[in-house]
Amino acid sequence: MPLALYLLAMAVFAMGTSEFMLAGLLPDIASDLDVTVGTAGTLTSAFAMGMIVGAPLMAVLARNWPARSSLLGFVLVFLASHAMGAATSNFPVLFATRVVAALANAGFLAVAMTTAAALVLPDKRGRALAVLLSGTTVATIAGVPGGAVLGTLLGWRATFWAVAALCLPAAIGVLTGIPARPVEADESEGPTLRAELAQLKSPRLLLVMLLGASVNAATFASFTFLAPVVTDTAGLGELWVSVALVLFGVGSFVGVTAAGRLSDQRPGLVLAVGGPLLLIGWLALALLADKPVALLALVFAQGALSFALGSTLITRVLYEAAGAPTMAGSYATAALNVGAALGPLIAATTLRSTVGDLGPLWTSGLLVTVALLIAFPLRTVVADGRSTEVLQ
Incomplete structure (x- = not known):
């Protein structure tokens, strides 16, 4: 894989750390800025919504710019928004910086996905995407726990400054x-924006976007509310929350890496095997969450399966949107973040039900079930790298 891919992954690591770090910083932010924890929690929603809206919007704005200029601009805006957020004592300003950071993150990821696919041979897109997304998985392993520790020792502002420094x-x-590309080449050789947007009429593209969003919704439904499962259901100390998060991150890195070697040539194998296993895993986790050893083992396994399946589906988005070379990355980014936003919202409605803290785990199982029910009868609709059968 080209060195440029790993440099892109470095930026994705910084952005992934920022996206997930607020979970451990909200009480400190609320106290410092004199707002409730619930109000501080809207910072997470602001980022998610910014990502959903920002992916296609930023891709449209940057579609006629050279890739290097676009990526550099998004990184610098992301840096500036975190520096401003670290310096402010006003919650509305901090809220605004999170929206701006999300727009920059979404734009960067949309362009980076397209760029990553262009840097390798057509049959290596899955591996290229795996390298790119490894930045996110490493963020869950090292960046988020590290940010939490830094926030505990030096305050939440130090974590924001650290992300800016990254x-x-x-x-x-x-x-x-990243090699420079003349704007003129992009304008003369590429399809029009209308032609790229017309790709969204493709049933196969919409299907893989829907499945990708569903799997990611299942992932974030449980990931967001994992802490009370560890401390209350399993009866472990708060330190074990970080351990569980790291295990999930390590599993996600393993899953992305493994799927990257299969998602180009054998996506059907990943989906046919990984889908049912992912469903079984969420159900097993809901049933065995009170047993610490089983809980930790399953958290690792679910991280691996979730990201293996999710990254394979997102790779399929890039393949199905091949006729939209500047917008394909935004379609994939939007699908990921629709799931990331909706999953926790759906899971939150179950917390006051009879299942309590286990509600998000059952929600994840339900979301994967829905995805499998949609995918199975339509398995011949989504094309893989060599044939028209995905689950064959």
Whole structure:
């Protein structure tokens, strides 16, 4: 894989750390800015919504810019928004910086996905995407726990400054590692915006976007509310929450890496095997969450299966949107973040039900079930790299 892919992954690591780090910082932010924890929690929603809206919007704005200029601009805006957020004492300003950061993140990821696919041979897109998404999985392993520790020792502002600092080497990497492309070449050789948007009429593209969003919704439904399962249901100390999150992150890295070697040539194998296993895993986790050893083992397994299946489906989005070379990444990014936003919202409605803290786990199982029920009868609709059968 080209070095440029790993430089892009470095930026994705910084952005992934920012996206997930608020879970451990909300009480400190609420106290410092004199708002409730619930109000501080809207910062997470602001980021998610910014990602959903920002992916197609930023891709449209940047579609006629050279890839290097677009990526560098998004990284610098992301850096500036975190510096401003770290310096402010006003909650509305902090809220606004999270929206701006999400727009920059979405734009970067949309362009980066398209760029990653263009840097390799057509039959290597899955592996390229796996390298890119490894930045997110490493963020869950190291960035988020590290940010939580830094926030505990030095305050939430230090974590924001640290993310801003991470953007500096990422910006240098983009500037030196991504080849420049003239704007004129993009304008003359590429399809029109209308033609690229018309790709959204493709049933196969819409199907894989829907399945990708469903699997990601299942992932974030449980990931968001994992802490009370660890401390209350399993009866473990708060330190074990970080352990569980790291295990989930390690599993996700393993899953993305493994799927990256299969998602180009054998996506059907990943989906046919990984889908049912993912469903069984969520159900097993809901039933065995009170047993610490089983809980931790299943958290690792679900991280691996969720990201293996999710990254394979997102790779399929890039293949199905091949006729939209500048917008395909935004379609994939939007699908991911629709799931990331809806999953926790659906799961939150179950917390006051009779199943309590286990509600999100059952929700994840239900979401995967729905995805499998949709995918199975339509398995011949989604094309893989060599045939028209995905689950065959």
